[in-house]
Amino acid sequence: PKMKEDHCLHAALLCLGVLCYSHGLTMEKLNHSRPSLHGHHEKGKEGQVLHRSKRGWVWNQFFVIEEYTGPDPVLVGRLHSDIDSGDGNIKYILSGEGAGIIFVIDDKSGNIHATKTLDREERAQYTLTAQAVDRNTNRPLEPPSEFIVKVQDINDNPPEFLHENYHANVPERSNVGTSVIQVTASDADDPTYGNSAKLVYSILEGQPYFSVEAQTGIIRTALPNMDREAKEEYHVVIQAKDMGGHMGGLSGTTKVTITLTDVNDNPPKFPQSVYQMSVSEAAVPGEEVGRVKAKDPDIGENGLVAYSIIDGDGMDMFEITTDYETQEGVVKLKKTLDYETKKSYSLKVEAANVHIDPKFISNGPFKDTVTVKIAVEDADEPPVFLKPGYIFEVQENAAPGTVVGKVHAKDPDAANSAIRYSIDRHTDLERYFVINAEDGNIKTIKALDREEMAWHNISVFAVEVHKQHQEAKVPVAIKVVDVNDNAPKFAAAYEAFVCENARSNQVWPACHLLCPPPFLSSPHSLFSPPP
Numbered sequence: 443p444k445m446k447e448d449h450c451l452h453a454a455l456l457c458l459g460v461l462c463y464s465h466g467l468t469m470e471k472l473n474h475s476r477p478s479l480h481g482h483h484e485k486g487k488e489g490q491v492l493h494r495s496k497r498g499w500v501w502n503q504f505f506v507i508e509e510y511t512g513p514d515p516v517l518v519g520r521l522h523s524d525i526d527s528g529d530g531n532i533k534y535i536l537s538g539e540g541a542g543i544i545f546v547i548d549d550k551s552g553n554i555h556a557t558k559t560l561d562r563e564e565r566a567q568y569t570l571t572a573q574a575v576d577r578n579t580n581r582p583l584e585p586p587s588e589f590i591v592k593v594q595d596i597n598d599n600p601p602e603f604l605h606e607n608y609h610a611n612v613p614e615r616s617n618v619g620t621s622v623i624q625v626t627a628s629d630a631d632d633p634t635y636g637n638s639a640k641l642v643y644s645i646l647e648g649q650p651y652f653s654v655e656a657q658t659g660i661i662r663t664a665l666p667n668m669d670r671e672a673k674e675e676y677h678v679v680i681q682a683k684d685m686g687g688h689m690g691g692l693s694g695t696t697k698v699t700i701t702l703t704d705v706n707d708n709p710p711k712f713p714q715s716v717y718q719m720s721v722s723e724a725a726v727p728g729e730e731v732g733r734v735k736a737k738d739p740d741i742g743e744n745g746l747v748a749y750s751i752i753d754g755d756g757m758d759m760f761e762i763t764t765d766y767e768t769q770e771g772v773v774k775l776k777k778t779l780d781y782e783t784k785k786s787y788s789l790k791v792e793a794a795n796v797h798i799d800p801k802f803i804s805n806g807p808f809k810d811t812v813t814v815k816i817a818v819e820d821a822d823e824p825p826v827f828l829k830p831g832y833i834f835e836v837q838e839n840a841a842p843g844t845v846v847g848k849v850h851a852k853d854p855d856a857a858n859s860a861i862r863y864s865i866d867r868h869t870d871l872e873r874y875f876v877i878n879a880e881d882g883n884i885k886t887i888k889a890l891d892r893e894e895m896a897w898h899n900i901s902v903f904a905v906e907v908h909k910q911h912q913e914a915k916v917p918v919a920i921k922v923v924d925v926n927d928n929a930p931k932f933a934a935a936y937e938a939f940v941c942e943n944a945r946s947n948q949v950w951p952a953c954h955l956l957c958p959p960p961f962l963s964s965p966h967s968l969f970s971p972p973p
Contacts, residue, residue: 627682641688648678736793756787
């Protein structure tokens with residue numbers, strides 16, 4: 443384009459290549475990414491000025507490498523005006539961001555230096571303005587030119603994970619390649635320049651159980667059939683390394699605790715083949731007899747076990763329930779037992795998982811059986827009468843010592859102790875009866891009168907000879923049978939009157955109507971005595 447006769451201010455970047463190379467940059471990368479700011483001009487026809495720039499160069503950018511710690515200030519670049527003849531009459535002025543503090547300019551040569559160490563992660567670029575003025579008059583010799591100083595990144599930041607510790611769960615026996623968790627690291631270096639922020643993930647601890655995808659940080663299972671019951675928790679260390687994982691890159695690590703969650707892959711198993719139990723014949727229905735337990739290494743609902751009786755001669759006498767807090771089968775009495783009738787029972791008990799995972803059905807069957815043998819213990823029981831109650835008859839006026847009847851009780855225990863009988867005197871206060879203590883015969887002591895008491899209700903005790911605290915009681919009803927021991931009696935004395943003129947076979951009421959006695963005032967007083 444056409445320009446005024448005033449020449450433009452141009453800049454030349456000096457001697458920065460060596461510094462960049464020392465930080466691992468290649469010459470080719472430098473030539474394409476770091477511009478030279480020195481323009482070349484040729485005078486064309488008719489006084490025009492032609493502007494020619496090298497391909498890929500931008501005139502208004504400088505680059506300075508970050509974190510430089512050398513003894514001398516870093517030469518950022520050089521400003522130079524074409525009208526500068528080198529006689530010192532031109533003065534270069536720098537203004538803008540960091541001018542005079544971070545960046546200083548030699549007002550004679552135009553050399554710009556950085557006086558402080560720069561950190562790209564704090565600030566990536568600075569915008570400055572340069573101008574050439576007359577040293578004596580400060581008159582601008584050309585318009586101000588704005589340019590940018592970009593801070594060139596070096597690999598000075600290691601990768602950092604979002605969390606120092608991760609926790610993850612994965613079901614046991616998961617297929618190889620099952621995703622567990624994704625860990626992510628970040629790098630503060632420039633992701634657009636070089637490989638300083640290009641991260642590669644690797645696993646330092648946790649092999650061969652787990653692997654990590656190098657580019658994504660996704661942790662996956664690496665072994666099949668990992669068993670929670672064998673090992674539940676794994677500690678994995680993941681590394682993120684920049685520079686694409688190459689030598690010289692910086693790295694950061696994180697710890698991942700991986701817990702295998704339970705699946706129902708184990709059936710319940712009884713630790714023994716037979717359980718021995720005992721119960722007293724005196725136990726009442728509902729009373730606990732004993733407990734069985736099948737062990738299931740699974741946890742939670744996967745380890746829940748239900749118990750049932752599936753066979754045995756005691757199915758009608760016993761039942762089993764499940765205690766879900768202890769995971770035990772509780773054997774209970776269902777009916778009353780009798781040692782003298784049956785002394786032992788056998789049950790076949792089954793323990794089965796409540797929840798079954800179809801994926802592991804081939805590991806089944808998810809149940810087990812065990813034999814439970816129950817011995818009935820003899821209890822010290824009281825005597826038992828052969829009947830729940832007795833009814834006897836005895837004639838009234840029977841002679842004292844007459845046998846009324848006989849009660850009989852026995853000891854149901856195996857010892858079959860002798861029995862002694864007695865009458866509860868609270869039920870025979872008048873002592874009409876006596877009982878033979880050894881054979882249970884009841885006799886009268888004195889005569890009975892049916893007309894006074896037709897029934898006598900007494901109670902008889904039976905006790906064991908050697909264990910008198912064991913007693914039984916039975917009601918005895920004695921009926922007094924009537925005999926003809928009383929002559930008839932009129933309730934009162936009667937008087938009769940006959941008319942003197944009465945005819946033969948004449949009935950008294952008809953007669954008195956013809957000649958009533960003087961004391962009878964009415965027919966209702968026929969049998970009233972005279973006054």
